Amino acid sequence: MEFHDYYQTLGVSRDASADEIKKAFRRLARKYHPDISKEADAEARMKAVNEAYAVLSDPEKRAAYDRLGQNYQAGQDFRPPPDWGEAYEFSTHGFSPGEEAEFSDFFSQLFGGPGGFRRQGGGHFRTPGGDVRAEVLLDLDDSFNGATRQLSLQLPQTDAQGRVRWVTRSLNVKIPQGVHEGQIIRLAGQGAPGMGGGPAGDLLLEVRIKPHARLRTEGRDLRMTLPLAPWEAALGATVAVELPNGHLKVRIPEGAQSGRQLRVRGKGIPGTPPGDLLLDLQVVLPPADTPAARQLYETMAQELAFDPRPSAKQ
Structure with a gap:
């Protein structure tokens, strides 16, 4: 079934006032009324105009039509939701079988018979609000x-x-x-x-x-880069990590290397269960910008049997 754009049929915008809709209907009725029109398809066009006006001139039907059809365009394949008829009630009169026969299947699906608006005597137009x-x-x-x-x-x-x-x-x-x-x-x-x-x-x-200066969120997990001094990484240490709910002491194992990740369970964002804290270790070298610092690096270079590129000599 094709979607009928009633606004397009009457040639009005979707925010047209009731007066604008009435004027558009009268103008088209003078143009297509079968008794006076010389247009070849006058009868069919007049039926379409009558149908569009029957909906858009009724505030309740118009509101329901707008809500259901806001994402559709004329000619697009359309099926009303299965519970369409259960979601709405309206207070204005319905249409007799003879009147409904003059309108399209699209109209009948929405406003006539089973599956369309519910008609309850003395009832009111009732529709739930959208999320x-x-x-x-x-x-x-x-x-x-x-x-x-x-x-x-x-x-x-x-x-x-x-x-x-x-x-x-x-x-x-x-x-x-x-x-x-x-x-x-x-x-x-x-x-x-x-x-x-x-x-x-x-x-x-x-x-x-919002982005945090040190912490990144991954669901309920928190992730951060934890800088370490060379002696903390080599010898092991206990370091303090600042979190939004206080400080946490974390034990760094001996021989930790840059790129290693430590997981502290249950120290991420609270919840059931809480997230974890993921620490990406990064060893940071102090600069050799003083004579004492240079001396320490020179001593290590001479006394430590350490080769960071053993595979290069193989």
Whole structure:
């Protein structure tokens, strides 16, 4: 089944007012009415115009049509969601079988008979609000300790004419401890408002972590480069590592080399289970920029039987 672009049929924009829609209908009716038109396809065109106007002139049907069809173009293959008929109720009158017969299968699938809008006597147009996605930018400290952030969200709302307007809403959001990059925080009922008393959608917050001077996030794991003095790497040592929740003492084994990785389990971002801390060791040589430092390097060169390139002589 092909999607019908009712706005294109009437020649109006998607944010057209009710008055603009009415004027467009009257203009096209004068042009295509079978009693006065000389166009070869006047009857078919008039049916299409009537169908488009039947939807866009009704604020409730227009709002539902806009929500369902916002990602479709005229002629594109279209199938309504299986639960389409269960999600909506409306208060305005329906169409008789004779009236519906004048309209397309596309119209009937959405607004007529089983599978279309539910018609309940005395009922009201009711549709749930859509989910809203947004990003929240956090410091790494927030992942360890939790935080409260004030967000300004742009939310779509549909007015009485079925036109979508964007409104700004401020919301204080409690960020739980242990969130990590890419995690989705779902806040029930904080998304786009429903219509006719329908429930609001959810707010889906995607967590983004600001770059940290020393630490990188990999899910709940933390990774950092740990510089070592040559004697710490050669002899072994206990060094302090600063984390957002305090200092951690890490034991460096004897003979550690640059490029080796140490894993400290459970010391990453908190959670169930918590992440790990990954330390990439990097041996840093002190400069030979004083006579004493040069003397030490010269002594090592003479007394240590050490060849860093043994394979080069083979």
